[in-house]
Structure formats: structure tokens, C-alpha cells
Amino acid sequence: xxxxxxxxxxxxxxxxxxxxxxxxxxxxxxxxxxxxxxxxxxxxxxxxxxxxxxxxxxxxxxxxxxxxxxxxxxxxxxxxxxxxxxxxxxxxxxxxxxxxxxxxxxxxxxxxxxxxxxxxxxxxxxxxxxxxxxx
Ligand code: SF4
Ligand code: SF4
Numbered sequence: 826x827x828x829x830x831x832x833x834x835x836x837x838x839x840x841x842x843x844x845x846x847x848x849x850x851x852x853x854x855x856x857x858x859x860x861x862x863x864x865x866x867x868x869x870x871x872x873x874x875x876x877x878x879x880x881x882x883x884x885x886x887x888x889x890x891x892x893x894x895x896x897x898x899x900x901x902x903x904x905x906x907x908x909x910x911x912x913x914x915x916x917x918x919x920x921x922x923x924x925x926x927x928x929x930x931x932x933x934x935x936x937x938x939x940x941x942x943x944x945x946x947x948x949x950x951x952x953x954x955x956x957x958x959x960x
Contacts (some may be wrong), residue, residue: 828926842923842946842951843906843923844852844905844906844948845903845904845905846902846906846908846923846938846943847898847900847901847902847903847906847907848902848903848934848940848941848943849921849933849934849937850894850895850897850898850902850906850908850918851892851893851894851895851902851937851941852893852936852937852940852941853933854878854884854888854889854893855884855885855888855893855895855915855917855918856878856882856883856884856885856888856917857870857883857884857916858881858882858883859877859882859883859917859918860920861883861915861916862883862957863874869912869913869914870883870910870913870914870915873926874886874896875899876889879906885897885941891895895908895916897909897910900910902941903941903942903943903953921933921934922934923946923949924945924946924947925942925946925948926946928948930945934946
């Protein structure tokens with residue numbers, strides 16, 4: 826979910842595989858520098874959805890649990906999901922890439938999906954745009 830659903834790949838953004846997944850938001854500890862949640866530093870992450878990790882870092886609430894589940898994740902993993910703070914999500918979320926969207930596999934995506942019993946994405950998961958009409 827940290828990736829960029831609606832990145833214009835699909836005519837209907839809801840066809841984006843991440844919006845039927847969400848596994849990475851319920852698999853990893855999501856840690857980032859505290860300044861990302863400080864408005865006076867230009868941070869935009871809602872601080873009330875975070876908790877301290879160490880003197881330098883915060884985590885998204887829920888992601889330090891034995892079975893992580895980000896507090897901002899809506900929906901059901903593997904079904905229909907969305908990030909409740911998509912425009913304000915931390916930098917680490919923005920860095921996660923879904924496998925094969927840009928022609929390469931990504932280990933984080935594959936680990937998260939396998940961890941939730943979902944098959945890793947395949948190149949064919951991105952073929953819809955190839956047959957979609959242009960314009
Ligand atoms: S902030 Fe959003 S993108 Fe990041 S882990 Fe939570 S639900 Fe996922
Ligand atoms: S695990 Fe992969 S496909 Fe699933 S939401 Fe994250 S980046 Fe997207």
C-alpha cells in the first residue's frame with residue numbers, strides 16, 4: 826500500500842494490485858525519523874498515529890506488534906485495502922514498490938505477500954494496461 830496506486834497504469838485505479846493486497850502494511854515495522862511527524866520541520870505524518878521507537882525514530886502504531894498491522898491500514902489484507910493517510914504517509918511507505926510494476930521483482934513486496942499467504946505478483950498482473958485503449 827505504500828506504493829502509488831492510481832499511478833495511471835490502470836484505467837480504473839481500483840484494479841491496481843496494491844488495492845487488493847495491503848500485505849506490506851501488515852508485515853513490517855514502519856519506522857522513520859521523528860521530523861516526518863513534526864509540522865515545524867515540514868513533516869506531514871499524523872503524530873497521533875505514531876509512537877516512539879528510539880530517540881530518533883517513530884513508528885506507525887500497530888507495526889511493532891508481533892503481528893504488525895498499521896493503524897492507518899483500512900480494509901482486509903488480500904481483499905480490499907487502502908491507506909487512510911495516503912497523502913501523508915511516511916517516506917518508508919513511499920519507497921515500497923510492488924513487484925513487476927516497473928519490470929523488476931521487489932523483495933519487500935514478495936516477503937509481505939508470501940507472509941500473508943498471497944502469491945507473489947507476476948508480470949502478468951500488470952498486463953491490463955497493455956491492452957487498454959489509449960485516450
Ligand atoms: S501509513 Fe499507510 S502506506 Fe504506510 S504502512 Fe500504514 S497503511 Fe501502509
Ligand atoms: S505487498 Fe506489494 S502488492 Fe501488496 S500492497 Fe505492498 S507493494 Fe503492493
